[in-house]
Amino acid sequence: MVLKSFVEVEPESHFPLENLPYGVFKPEPGSLPRPGVAIGDYVLDLSALSSAGLFDGPLLKNSDCFNQPNLNKFVGLGRPAWKEARATLQKLLSATEPTLRDNAALRQIALLPMDKVQMLLPVAIGDYTDFFSSMHHAKNCGTIFRGPENPINLNWFHLPIAYHGRASSIVISGTDIIRPRGQGHPTVNSAPYFGPSRKLDFELEMAAVVGPGNELGTTVDVNDAADHIFGLVLMNDWSARDIQAWEYVPLGPFLGKSFGTTISPWIVTLDALEPFACEAPKQNPSPLTYLVEKTSRNYDISLEVLIKPSGQADSCVVTRSNFNHLYWTITQQLAHHTINGCNLRPGDLFGTGTISGPEPESYGCLLELTWNGQKPLSLGGITRTFLEDGDEVTFFGYCQGNGYKVGFGRCSGKIVPAPQ
Numbered sequence: 001m002v003l004k005s006f007v008e009v010e011p012e013s014h015f016p017l018e019n020l021p022y023g024v025f026k027p028e029p030g031s032l033p034r035p036g037v038a039i040g041d042y043v044l045d046l047s048a049l050s051s052a053g054l055f056d057g058p059l060l061k062n063s064d065c066f067n068q069p070n071l072n073k074f075v076g077l078g079r080p081a082w083k084e085a086r087a088t089l090q091k092l093l094s095a096t097e098p099t100l101r102d103n104a105a106l107r108q109i110a111l112l113p114m115d116k117v118q119m120l121l122p123v124a125i126g127d128y129t130d131f132f133s134s135m136h137h138a139k140n141c142g143t144i145f146r147g148p149e150n151p152i153n154l155n156w157f158h159l160p161i162a163y164h165g166r167a168s169s170i171v172i173s174g175t176d177i178i179r180p181r182g183q184g185h186p187t188v189n190s191a192p193y194f195g196p197s198r199k200l201d202f203e204l205e206m207a208a209v210v211g212p213g214n215e216l217g218t219t220v221d222v223n224d225a226a227d228h229i230f231g232l233v234l235m236n237d238w239s240a241r242d243i244q245a246w247e248y249v250p251l252g253p254f255l256g257k258s259f260g261t262t263i264s265p266w267i268v269t270l271d272a273l274e275p276f277a278c279e280a281p282k283q284n285p286s287p288l289t290y291l292v293e294k295t296s297r298n299y300d301i302s303l304e305v306l307i308k309p310s311g312q313a314d315s316c317v318v319t320r321s322n323f324n325h326l327y328w329t330i331t332q333q334l335a336h337h338t339i340n341g342c343n344l345r346p347g348d349l350f351g352t353g354t355i356s357g358p359e360p361e362s363y364g365c366l367l368e369l370t371w372n373g374q375k376p377l378s379l380g381g382i383t384r385t386f387l388e389d390g391d392e393v394t395f396f397g398y399c400q401g402n403g404y405k406v407g408f409g410r411c412s413g414k415i416v417p418a419p420q
């Protein structure tokens with residue numbers, strides 16, 4: 001049964017009462033950032049509700065977590081507080097509850113048109129880790145660069161591979177991405193190429209936002225890991241393939257990745273995703289004991305990538321994938337991240353890695369879709385092997401419920417030329 005809000009929500013909206021994702025926004029350019037939730041085409045100002053005393057449950061009644069410029073304090077409170085906030089908000093926004101519905105003065109300051117506000121990064125991201133958790137992506141990349149005989153390294157099947165990314169260059173959806181400069185592979189008898197990347201790519205990912213962390217030297221049990229994950233966002237971990245290919249041996253990605261990572265503004269909570277949980281792929285060989293889950297789950301999240309070529313009016317869908325293709329689950333990723341005693345903190349982010357499906361039309365980046373430039377992609381009569389200046393890439397993601405969608409909004413960025 002679809003939940004009914006007094007706020008009008010279109011059937012195709014990503015933000016019904018079943019969702020209520022969290023973000024941070026400014027009502028106008030000169031105002032202070034504050035937390036909000038999305039409902040239909042509106043943003044509900046949580047600082048206004050908090051100031052009005054409407055968070056009256058035992059865990060949030062005396063908290064100032066919604067009077068902060070980011071969500072870090074709230075996500076650090078843990079699942080009981082998240083559930084209390086969700087129950088309060090669903091009640092306040094329901095069609096039958098008069099508290100907010102019939103208070104015109106409060107509605108005017110607390111319920112703002114989404115297209116009038118400025119969305120910001122929802123959390124202060126202290127650390128960012130990027131995983132490599134899609135088997136189809138790993139196999140395709142290995143085949144392209146090493147050949148089909150042994151495309152996936154042995155260690156990949158035993159642990160969630162990852163590297164430490166650059167938190168400072170994570171930006172909110174709608175931010176332009178400047179084409180990076182760097183070194184590329186030398187040709188025969190020549191020095192390495194230097195200049196703007198010639199193989200700029202998108203990577204279809206999602207990212208988990210860490211809630212309560214763990215103390216340095218302690219670990220998080222894989223079966224408790226979900227309590228340390230607040231929710232998910234869409235993520236485009238832009239990649240300069242030529243720069244990365246030359247630099248990544250032996251220490252991994254650096255300049256080819258650190259120039260920009262785009263995330264969507266709304267964090268969809270695991271509670272909102274719960275109805276869409278599904279069985280994760282069977283892992284063979286069975287992982288070591290600390291990675292064995294009592295219930296190994298992914299989520300049925302449909303993912304879509306569109307490219308609007310420079311100078312064109314229309315976007316073209318280039319791939320459709322699904323979060324359920326991940327081989328290593330987000331809970332396994334978090335548990336592995338802490339198994340050496342590494343301390344995670346509220347607001348930390350970890351990406352899934354590119355999410356590719358088994359079919360060519362479900363590959364999650366241009367490297368795979370064009371097979372490293374060998375098979376140009378047709379975009380409404382225009383071809384692309386990699387991204388050109390002026391191209392705009394947009395991700396969408398949603399779960400399909402019975403008569404409603406739980407979605408993430410959009411994650412977009414446009415490529416602008418490298419500095420001269």
